[in-house]
Amino acid sequence: MYERILVRYGDLNLKGKNKKSFSDRIDRLIREKLADFPVSYDFRHDRMFVLLNGVEGETVMNRLDRVSGIYSYSPITKCAVDLDEIARTAIQMIERKTGGSTTTFKVETKRADKQFPQTSQDISRELARRILPACPFLTVEVHDPKLVLSIEIRPEGAYLFTEQIRAMGGYPVGVGGKGLLMLSGGIDSPVAGYLAMKQGIEVECIHFESTPLTAIESVQKAIDIVEVLADYAPYAKMKLHLVPFEPLHRKIIEHIPESFIITVMRRMMYRIAEQVANRHDCLCVLNGESIGQVASQTIESMDVIGSVCDRLVIRPLATYDKIDIIAIARKIGTFDISNRAFEDCCTVYLPKNPVIRPSRKLAQHYETFFDYEPLVAAAVEGVRTLTLSPKEHFDIASKGLVVKEALAG
Ligand code: ATP
Numbered sequence: 001m002y003e004r005i006l007v008r009y010g011d012l013n014l015k016g017k018n019k020k021s022f023s024d025r026i027d028r029l030i031r032e033k034l035a036d037f038p039v040s041y042d043f044r045h046d047r048m049f050v051l052l053n054g055v056e057g058e059t060v061m062n063r064l065d066r067v068s069g070i071y072s073y074s075p076i077t078k079c080a081v082d083l084d085e086i087a088r089t090a091i092q093m094i095e096r097k098t099g100g101s102t103t104t105f106k107v108e109t110k111r112a113d114k115q116f117p118q119t120s121q122d123i124s125r126e127l128a129r130r131i132l133p134a135c136p137f138l139t140v141e142v143h144d145p146k147l148v149l150s151i152e153i154r155p156e157g158a159y160l161f162t163e164q165i166r167a168m169g170g171y172p173v174g175v176g177g178k179g180l181l182m183l184s185g186g187i188d189s190p191v192a193g194y195l196a197m198k199q200g201i202e203v204e205c206i207h208f209e210s211t212p213l214t215a216i217e218s219v220q221k222a223i224d225i226v227e228v229l230a231d232y233a234p235y236a237k238m239k240l241h242l243v244p245f246e247p248l249h250r251k252i253i254e255h256i257p258e259s260f261i262i263t264v265m266r267r268m269m270y271r272i273a274e275q276v277a278n279r280h281d282c283l284c285v286l287n288g289e290s291i292g293q294v295a296s297q298t299i300e301s302m303d304v305i306g307s308v309c310d311r312l313v314i315r316p317l318a319t320y321d322k323i324d325i326i327a328i329a330r331k332i333g334t335f336d337i338s339n340r341a342f343e344d345c346c347t348v349y350l351p352k353n354p355v356i357r358p359s360r361k362l363a364q365h366y367e368t369f370f371d372y373e374p375l376v377a378a379a380v381e382g383v384r385t386l387t388l389s390p391k392e393h394f395d396i397a398s399k400g401l402v403v404k405e406a407l408a409g
């Protein structure tokens, strides 16, 4: 069985001077992720080995799937630098992998030890000659084989692998600064957050809660989602800023013409998000908007809504199809939580005919119907911040009906 995992870092060669700090950061993220295992490490410049020391390889690989910046990894079997020994090890690996089913095959050798007398090509040929009689179910195919046996000859040993598993890719989380994710509890925003982290942005979340107008269970949904997302964050910790949105929410319903309720509500959210982002050194605001999905996400709507925010707004899902968003949500483990049915502040009193092409002027005009600035300021002052982690579940729904009281008690 394999006793180490080769981890390859992605895309770092594009980054010139940053390369060193990127690879240092991935090293650190990997160490953190595996801190509770007795594994050890062998660091190289754009890759590393995790020496399993008896730890289950699957468990380690599952953790590596949560480290952004890792391009791929391979379970590695090491043996002595001796062609008979390598062939024997290879035959065992191939039998285990194929179960004896017919497949196409080639050997690929890299020789990091130039002392070794034969060329890479010679070694591959020699090995194939030894392996094929023992594995009659294999047919050699050099161009597009289903099974590639890769071998690296190094002074201290030969490294063999048959699998190269794609990991998250992207950049190590944190190298891209910090962003504030508007997290609703729906399907889209957690996926937007995941994609941002994958691209190196550290994420804090902001959730607008309207308890008791909406059920506290919708806040619990946001909490549960953050606990899942936090597994991709440094130290598996993520902040959730809860904004008491109910007073503003009520005023909007009371004063704003029905077709503009969503537009104005979103503009208020952006105003608050901008201020919270400033307070917490977040360089951008992120959200789950996706063009065309609903009335508030036509480009006209997105323009009118986003125009109140004087921070860079990144919409990772702007051009994504819902089907692709759902596939990612399932993969990262947020889909089932998002799918739980609870009203949030955007589904309660949902207007029947929201405006599809609002204008900035009209939105500004309706916003003069009540004095929103003190309410926005109060919402920002009233923010309560939780630090969440998958390691410790936070149950707010059992504590009361209103966030303020649940957190006080
Ligand atoms: P999601 O699936 O993420 O809930 P959605 O399909 O519900 O998105 P909308 O309700 O139109 O989409 O919201 C668009 C975006 O606005 C969300 O992806 C999210 O980023 C942000 N948003 C909406 N409601 C909230 C909220 N209560 N708290 C924080 N952000 C929100």
Ligand code: MG
Residues within 6 Å of the ligand: 186, 188, 288, 289, 290, 293
């Ligand atoms: Mg959406």
